[in-house]
Amino acid sequence: MLKQACAQVGLPSSGAEPIRLGENAIYRLPHQVVVRIGRSGQVTAAEKEVAVSRWLASVGVRAVEALADVDQPIVIDGSPVTFWRELPEHRHGTPPEVAAVLKRLHASSLPTDFDLPPLAPFVRLSERIDGATTLNEGDRAWLRRQLAKLTKAFVDLPAGLPRSAIHGDAWAGNVVLTADGPVLLDLERFALGPPEWDLVSTAVRLSTFGTITAKEYEAFTTAYGHDVLEWNGFEVLRDIRELRVTCYAAQRASEQPSLRGEAALRVACLRGMRGPRPWPDWKPLS
Incomplete structure (x- = not known):
């Protein structure tokens, strides 16, 4: 599924590293890109997350950033796949x-x-x-x-x-x-x-x-x-x-x-x- 989704948006999947494999599978790609594979049936939720990310950027509230040049989510076998900018070095907020x-x-x-x-x-x-x-x-x-x-x-x-x-x-x-x-x-x-x-x-x-x-x-x-x-x-x-x-x-x-x-x-x-x-x-x- 990861390879198929990456191929659809023109991103390389070779060298992908798993970050977390739970209800959602999250991988790190080269060039500071993170891929999230959601559960089957969660397409609407993924669409909302991408829309919220782009809206927050427009009102000046920093949030995890959905890749701007990708039409997403990609849906494969009912599961949504979304693509995000990897966060730079960070710590939890006070x-x-x-x-x-x-x-x-x-x-x-x-x-x-x-x-x-x-x-x-x-x-x-x-x-x-x-x-x-x-x-x-x-x-x-x-x-x-x-x-x-x-x-x-x-x-x-x-x-x-x-x-x-x-x-x-x-x-x-x-x-x-x-x-x-x-x-x-x-x-x-x-x-x-x-x-x-x-x-x-x-x-x-x-x-x-x-x-x-x-x-x-x-x-x-x-x-x-x-x-x-x-x-x-x-x-x-x-x-x-x-x-x-x-x-x-x-x-x-x-x-x-x-x-x-x-x-x-x-x-x-x-x-x-x-x-x-x-x-x-x-x-x-x-």
Whole structure:
């Protein structure tokens, strides 16, 4: 598939090096080009990522750059193949650096040649709850009730910042710093929605996980000019974020037994069995 896609756009595939082979297969080509082969059926998502990349360039927000002279995605056997400029040397962004790029993004005019989909924070959660074989029935029932409660609460969110284009998964690993400034990665979840959804990603690092200090969080809010912790809808978005990462852990634990303890810990925390937040003993999933 890699050779076929490269041949269609006139790029050499010899010497391709795998970067990551997971749900999406990513390869490095000569001349600082990266190829991403998506899952079958994900053509629309790939089209959005390319369109978002080009729109962000037009409004002055730096992001991973889709090759400009390639008509993409290429579709082979139902799988989308896209081509990107490789990032130069970089590091993960600090909280204020993340805030600065989010502030610019949220202030940007919306694209006019395509529509961003509305934020959909509950995608696949029901399926993950039902399909997680390591959950006991008590935990499964609680997670279902929590999902139903938060689905209703999300519809009834109080007024907040003006709706805008949002990144959708704005954790620190998706903002990197190069010599030329911050760059947004992972454009898959771009949407139209409340800017607070992006801000909560950093707020929960303080309030839920305890992985940043109060001083680091203050630098984030100062750089952005708004503190989502003071918004009446914060707890709803926080709880949705927590539910998402817990359901993901439960799904992964069904496939990888070594993660069962982590999945059980997360459910117990949400159910109030491990004391109040923060819960610093949560571990990233490998």
